Amino acid sequence: MTARRINWTPWFLVGPALLVLAIFFALPLLTLLSGSFERLDTGSFVITERLTLFNYRRFLFDGYYLSVLLTTLKMALMVTFTTLVMGYPLAAYLTRAGQRERAALMLLIVSPLLVSVVIRSLGWIIILGPRGLISWVLQGVGLASAPVNLIYTQVAVVIGLAHVFSPFMVLAIYAALRNIDPAVGRAAQSLGAGPIRTFWQVTFPLSIPGVVSGSLIVFALSTSAFVTPTLLGGPWVKVVAYLAWEQNSTVLDWPFAGAISMILLVITVLIVTISNRLVERRWFAGSFQ
């Protein structure tokens, strides 16, 4: 019997990247995980227990922390829905636009990512504040008699997050739509389907992979967003990332901050994985045969 020879070439190629990931991604995460099982006495800053679920119990059996978690997930869902509804038509139009128009629109679409988060949020404060654009328009039209303040509400946070994460949604859907063979749509129309039926029965199902990947990216980014909710939500809208930061930097309870981070991570990963599986089963069961 000849000994199986191991082909080392792929390992040499992937090695540097693997090493960087292990040091800068896996190691901090493992440190966070092991730290989250410790119990810190915040009065004396002494670790009283090494292996306990105290921090997890403290989060999961507390109405305040759970309500913050629920707010975070709810807002992430609203952000995903908003970017999908606003982004899909934009992506669909991109596939029909001419080359120069598409290039110009592309620049507009990625523009939120090119601007600093502070400037972006200040812009939204100008628009949503009591002396802002929306308040001015509503008062002008007569729908409001007093200045309308949307700043420091969940609506403001959802708008701000949808604004910055929309490029991920639009580009994912656009990539999926562009890969659809135009002949498929023509075939549907030649068989008697109108434009609406062609869209819902042919184009949209074929673009589902883009919709799913865009939604998952936007949802995962929204649950862990920190700066935008802090600037636009102010003291009244708290998110889980803020709780973790608060414990980390103000209370200095690192084990509890670690536990909060792990809970958010696990819940986000679970939701993303489960919804991905469900969609795959629903839409792609035996479709590629």
Add this chain to the structure above:
Amino acid sequence: MLRAFAYFVAAILLAPLVAIMATSFTTLSYVSFPPVGFTWRWYGEAFSKWEFLQSLI
């Protein structure tokens, strides 16, 4: 209609930047919409502030 909606969305994406640019020329000393008047005063103040130039560089 698709085109109109696409440009509507693009306009929303650009709105915060436009709002900031517009209000940077206002003669008021607080942020308000619509902007009142036109002045370069705030640019002058920003560039005459040592902290701003220091952090910019």
